Amino acid sequence: MPSHTFHVMHADGPVADDAAGTRVGGLPLLPPGTPWPRCADDSCRRNLAFMGQIDLSGTGPAAPAEASAEVSVSVEERNGSVLALFHCLDWCVQTGTMYGSSHAAFLFPCAGLVATEPPGGSEGPLDREGDRMVLPAAGIAVTPIEVEPSDDPDDPEDDPPVSFYQGRDAWVDREGHPYADFLGQWAGAPTWIQDDDTPECAACGHGMDFVAQFNSSDRHYRPVYFGDYGYGYVFACEPCGTAAFHVQD
Template sequence: MIDAGPVAAAALVTRTGGVPLAPAGVSWPRCASCQGPMQFLAQVALDDLGDGVGGRGVLALFACENDPGMCDDWDPDSGGNQALLFPAEGLGPLPQPEGGVDEALLVLGAVRAVRLVRVDEPDYDQGGQEWAAKNDDPASSVLGQLGGSPAWLQGDETPSCPSCACPMPLIVQLEEGPDHHTAMNFGGGGCAYAFACEPCGHAKFLWQC
């Protein structure tokens, strides 16, 4: 996933930042610990996984930034983050919660499109470094990877589906972003990992640093 520059805030594409798209009637997710609304981080158009199956909808990722470090937003089961699967049809901008919440706590400071490139190197870190060197781009232009195997910074934390108990496939691994003023917060130099069991409709999100 390569940084492709600005894109419309409500574009139905894989992107970081902007406005989450969701079906009508969905409420903005709130943190289970502090009860505050979470920050929207990224959206993945699942068709971009490229397995020939179309109409798979989107995965939306949220994490609590109301009191960083206090709501266990790195844990997949603490309630400090949410990964939500939505169908492809009937999506629209998710209304922000009422009550005068600071927009900086709800959305990132920049919206970045994603350009997908295929790299033959199986090692995620090595592949990103080689791509950046070959294309004379900074390594920070690599925003992550779609699918494949997670490149864990710590131990393997692949979650199991709460319905079928099968290990969830990786949907996306995310870097914090190239600009620290508008970056996602994964503990300072960390990576986030989102998994989903699409048949069961469950998704999980966590980060490590």
């Protein structure tokens, strides 16, 4: 049975808080004047934490921290889109799939974006557990690996041909990388914990394109945490400029 290519998203070292490219943490790059999103849960309504961004412009991972001055120029010149991802560190909604209540995704054209601090600045505010809303930025690299698909027709991990679990295990066990550095999957097909919950674009009514699936990692990368066994799913419809960020646990 032929192998399949699985694109691993993994940590790629610290970067500047305002770096272009795909990363977790730091400051979001937003159009000037964009209001900071709040948790939609009526019992919370606190400012969401910035989880990270996904660069859809094709420029690759974030630049090293010392290159932030050059990055500021390149942001103005790039084409394409950037996905900004936010979620509530207080975990207001804890059941099943969460639609934009304690999570939010925004798709913006790359040109003209500026690094934006949350209300209160980079040193605040705090969430209820005392965590900072602005967390250290780490670049995300994408590395393709070949994974043998399951040959067991009854294996629940056999759909898609190479599941998130198989790709993760191949990266950690076969390739010998630290589990903590595995941040998720780029492109391909999502592996759902529960039912398939691919969102429809509110503008065109078509199913959104799958962009990435994030692994929950509270040990090293605090922004990327969806409970002990949760995953974050990112979708976009670039022609319409819409995006969605779902979590299943």
